Amino acid sequence: MRPAAPVHDAASVWDIATPSRHGRLPGVSMAGFRARTTDLVDLGVVPHPAVTVAVDLGDEPFLVTDFHGRQQSGSVVVRLASGGVRVRGQDIECLQMRLSPPLAHAVLGTCAESGTTVVPLDALWGGDAARTQERLRAAGSWDERFAIAEAALVRRYEAGRAVEPEVAFVWGQMVTSLGGARVERLAAEVGWSRKRLWSRFRAQIGLSPKRTAQLVRFDHAAHRLAAGHSAARVAAEIGYVDQSHLHRDVMAFAGVTPMALAVAPWLAVDDVAWAAP
Template sequence: MCSAEPARDAAAVWDIATPSRAGRLPGVSMAGFRARTTAPVDLSVVPYPAVTVAVDLGDGRLAVGDGNGGQHHGSVVVGLASCGVRGHGRDIECLQVRLSPVVAHAVLGASAELGGTVVSLDDLWGRDGARTQEQLRAAGSWDDRFAIVEAALARRHEAGRAVDPEIAFVWRQMLTNPGAARVERLAAEVGWSRKRLWSRFRTQTGLSPKRAAQLVRFDHAAHRLAAGHSAALVAAEIGYVDQSHLHRDVRAFAGVTPTAVAVAPWLAVDDVAWAVPAYLSKT
């Protein structure tokens, strides 16, 4: 959970590392963060259309509040549309992985419990997670760390259960048409009833199709706002009924106004750390 409030200049706060080559597993993005300062970090997380795994490499210095008053120390998994999540600590060093929900289903061995929740990585991966974290702390470079994570994800992806092809198709359609995807039309395209699509999608991603489509649209809106576009223009561009509709959606996902999202430190690192979003990476 890597930025610091209220600074917007990510380079002044963090040393950010990214893989030197493209990953082999579709739908996965990785970045490494090391704080340049010993000052405490207290950061609001902006929801994102991917499951985020934050691997703590600093001996438990990273703590994550889950929005319900719970505190999680060490490595965590932040589910889709998790509202009110905050990261805080000192001397933070962590490796973040963003997983498309299509990939997360197989890799994490969990889906329904990852809609709007924060869980310990150890709870999902057990001893395998502990071994991987030990290897990461012992690694000599970020590239070595990225290779270790990629190998661990590839093993689990191969052994895990893939999402239904219909679910993968619906997810891609949501990404391609933010604000325009309609559940009834998508169900008809895959030959399912609306009820079946709703049930299978929620079971395998943790969100209902409607909520997932809203999350994708919110993400596009948040990044347009951060790029300096007005709320009125953003609302008109990506399918909101009006500016008030945009305001309500931003409040629902981020807990703040569009003006606050536009200057959110969480988004300030995106151009450096996440040049290719996980949910768009070959999924």
């Protein structure tokens, strides 16, 4: 386990653990979170271009509210979405897994096709969700927990249904280009019509190609803002038409201004929890 470094105000709230080795599955990152305070934690989490699995390991279940106000408690899956979520709870302890959408399609089945942002884990994994949760609770270390979680993902991946190669290719190009690749060009590269790509991609990834590209670009912009770059610089360097375009995207995805996003506590945690090993 790599201990967390101090990060703005977030350091006073969380102990964060990360795996000591690379995992076997590409497209998955893990982190363990334990609240340092017994006070109520009420934290907004901005959207990210990944599907998040949060396994509740605390004594009291935390509550996750999506941007429509719908709520779920305990272990949940937060699917690829256009808006963030809010997490509330006391004595929170959980293991989070961030899955690339192509991997999530295999290990979570119908999650990408659900119209709901936050889904109970047991609705997708059945009894295996409770069994995995109990094994994680009983584990003696975070590294043991990461190994248990990875084994569960590998089992589901091997039994699951992979996305079509064309969809996986388009997803990869969107990530590599930071959301700048044109959908028409990508459709031509895989030999599909734009309509076919739009339909297959949305069914298997969970968002349309255009919205996914916007989310990838927003995520890059959010981390640049959090690193201290000005909104004008970020807009110019990432490919927004102008600063007002960046402002509209940030408001659409995070519900706050670029200035407020730059100091969002969860982005400070991000660089510790999801840094490369």
